Amino acid sequence: MASMAWVRVWPRWQRLLHAALALTMVAALGTYEGGRLHEWAGYAALAFVLLRLALGFGGPVPARFSAFVRAPMVTWDYAKAWWQGQEARHLNHNPLGAWMVVMLLSLGAGAAATGALYVTDRFWGEAWLIGAHALLAWPLVLMVPLHLAGVIHAIRRHRENLVAAMWWHGCKREEARDPALSTPETRLRG
Amino acid sequence: MNNQIQGLLAAMTIAACTSVTATGLATCDSGPKSGWQPIEKLEKQLTERGWTVRRVKEDGGCYEVYAINDKGQRVEAYFHPVTLAPVPSRPR
Numbered sequence: 583m584a585s586m587a588w589v590r591v592w593p594r595w596q597r598l599l600h601a602a603l604a605l606t607m608v609a610a611l612g613t614y615e616g617g618r619l620h621e622w623a624g625y626a627a628l629a630f631v632l633l634r635l636a637l638g639f640g641g642p643v644p645a646r647f648s649a650f651v652r653a654p655m656v657t658w659d660y661a662k663a664w665w666q667g668q669e670a671r672h673l674n675h676n677p678l679g680a681w682m683v684v685m686l687l688s689l690g691a692g693a694a695a696t697g698a699l700y701v702t703d704r705f706w707g708e709a710w711l712i713g714a715h716a717l718l719a720w721p722l723v724l725m726v727p728l729h730l731a732g733v734i735h736a737i738r739r740h741r742e743n744l745v746a747a748m749w750w751h752g753c754k755r756e757e758a759r760d761p762a763l764s765t766p767e768t769r770l771r772g
Numbered sequence: 773m774n775n776q777i778q779g780l781l782a783a784m785t786i787a788a789c790t791s792v793t794a795t796g797l798a799t800c801d802s803g804p805k806s807g808w809q810p811i812e813k814l815e816k817q818l819t820e821r822g823w824t825v826r827r828v829k830e831d832g833g834c835y836e837v838y839a840i841n842d843k844g845q846r847v848e849a850y851f852h853p854v855t856l857a858p859v860p861s862r863p864r
Contacts, residue, residue: 615795617864706846707826707838 587756591673595637596645597752602630603690611723621701628694631687638687644674651684652677671740673754679736682729689722798850798861800834808853811835817856823847834859 592600609623638647650672652660660677663669669676675683696715699705737744747754802808814835815825822842829836834850841847850859 613864615797615864620864701846703840703844703846706840709827709829 588753589673589756590752591644591754592748592752593642593645594752597748597750599630599634600748603627603634603686606630607690607722607726610719614719621697624694624697627690628698631690631694634687635691647680647684650675650677650680652680657681667739669739673756676736679732682725682732686722686725686729689718689725693719693722795831796862797831797848797864798834798836798859799832800850800852800859802833802853805853809856814851814856 606623606627610620610627613620613623637645640646643649657677657680660669664678672679693715696711696718700708700711700715705711733744736742742754744754811828814837815828818825818837818839824840825837826840827838830853831850833853835853835856837847837849837851839847839849841849848861848864850861851857852859
């Protein structure tokens with residue numbers, strides 16, 4: 583067995599932001615008909631999404647989108663390897679996971695922004711706006727099971743506890759224990 | 773037999789279509805639409821009361837109104853299409 587070196591890949595602020603977004607998502611979905619709680623869940627989600635987007639462009643280097651979002655062709659190659667069960671392990675978000683992050687954040691930003699606009703006096707009752715809100719929010723809800731399925735797949739494929747890494751200690755093994763995994767790993771820089 | 777299946781499918785389609793629009797926040801036993809008062813009359817009545825009506829649609833056999841009321845609050849209110857009387861609705 584290889585030596586067990588651990589590296590912190592999700593700093594505390596990132597874990598807290600992830601948990602906050604997950605909770606606001608659950609709160610908003612649980613009150614999908616609208617109302618006070620739904621509105622406040624949306625305002626909170628909007629603030630958290632905007633914070634994550636800002637840090638994605640100007641935050642710590644490993645948390646920047648440029649550190650993990652890959653070009654479509656690179657992502658496609660990863661997806662093909664993934665399909666064949668031969669994808670490389672990544673310490674940061676893998677290329678498919680990165681696009682999931684982008685989708686969740688953009689749909690979340692759109693859903694929260696249209697919802698917040700709808701409950702202003704100016705836009706109250708506008709059918710097109712509440713329609714746009716639904717058109718952004720329901721695909722976001724559908725993305726969540728895909729996100730969870732991707733995480734569960736990665737947990738089984740690389741035999742590592744990603745749930746504990748994202749929700750608790752923030753660390754992942756720096757080196758793969760599985761000698762069958764000979765593909766080079768993505769390293770966190772910065 | 774075939775007619776029965778067709779009738780059942782039609783009934784299910786109508787049920788599915790109406791259930792999509794009904795939120796269940798309020799329901800009105802309002803009968804056929806020929807007996808309903810026009811939306812314009814409800815709008816006029818509410819405008820005279822100081823409301824700014826944004827949108828009126830049908831929901832659960834009621835008129836559902838999105839408006840800013842006379843106190844400047846955003847409201848989603850239900851009215852009976854025959855009597856135009858306010859209908860209590862379940863809060864969201």
